[in-house]
Amino acid sequence: MNLDTIDFKILNQLRNDAKLTTKHLALQVNLSPTAVFERIKKLERNQVIAGYQAKINPFKVNLSxxxxxxxxxxxxxxxxxxxxxxxxxxxxxxxxxxxxxxxxxxxxxxxxxxxxxxxxxxxxxxxxxxxxxxxxxxxxxxxxx
Incomplete structure (x- = not known):
């Protein structure tokens, strides 16, 4: 899969906050929410996005x-x-x-x-x-x- 600059912008945004809405991402990359949604699904299908995780604060769970x-x-x-x-x-x-x-x-x-x-x-x-x-x-x- 060939990634373009918009894909990299989406990936960078999701790396910082995986809970961003497609609407928010669309505003960041100047595309429609539908286009961003389709790009994310394509990135997931091609395993560029391998999954989503919660980042746990180790100090809050006694693992500092x-x-x-x-x-x-x-x-x-x-x-x-x-x-x-x-x-x-x-x-x-x-x-x-x-x-x-x-x-x-x-x-x-x-x-x-x-x-x-x-x-x-x-x-x-x-x-x-x-x-x-x-x-x-x-x-x-x-x-x-």
């Missing part, structure tokens, strides 16, 4: 501690990768997991209540996953963007 955990596996076999990915998908505290290049194999974004909860997560959940050779953590001091 943000950690990034780098995970290195013992080996890089398909079996080890599959087992790790399957297991990590079961961990509620992991809000994002990326297979990355470099010294570590995975970068996890973890949200929990506090440092004690993070320690509990590492000791009782993450390190129970087979084939983990090493982990390293970094903690967010402030979300900038």
């Amino acid at each position: 501690f943000l950690a990034f955990c780098m995970v290195q596996l013992e080996k890089h076999t398909q079996e080890y990768l599959n087992v790790f990915e399957s297991e990590v998908n079961q961990l509620e505290a992991v809000v994002e997991c990326n297979h990355v290049s470099g010294s570590y194999d995975y970068l996890l974004k973890v949200r929990v209540k506090d440092m004690d909860a993070y320690r509990e997560f590492i000791v009782t959940k993450l390190t129970k996953i087979p084939y983990i050779a090493n982990t390293q953590s970094a903690f967010s001091m402030k979300v900038v963007k």
Whole structure:
């Protein structure tokens, strides 16, 4: 699917607020609401828009501690990768997991209540996953963007 500048304007607006009405978007991109509605449906059909989510304020749900955990596996076999990915998908505290290049194999974004909860997560959940050779953590001091 070829995207034009209007599609990108619509996507940018929806990225900032997915609840915008087609009427509001139409005013932003100088099209009719019907034309904007059709463009959005086409973007959804072509999976350019993969879905919609609610952005939860972590401070309101007692998950204000943000950690990034780098995970290195013992080996890089398909079996080890599959087992790790399957297991990590079961961990509620992991809000994002990326297979990355470099010294570590995975970068996890973890949200929990506090440092004690993070320690509990590492000791009782993450390190129970087979084939983990090493982990390293970094903690967010402030979300900038």
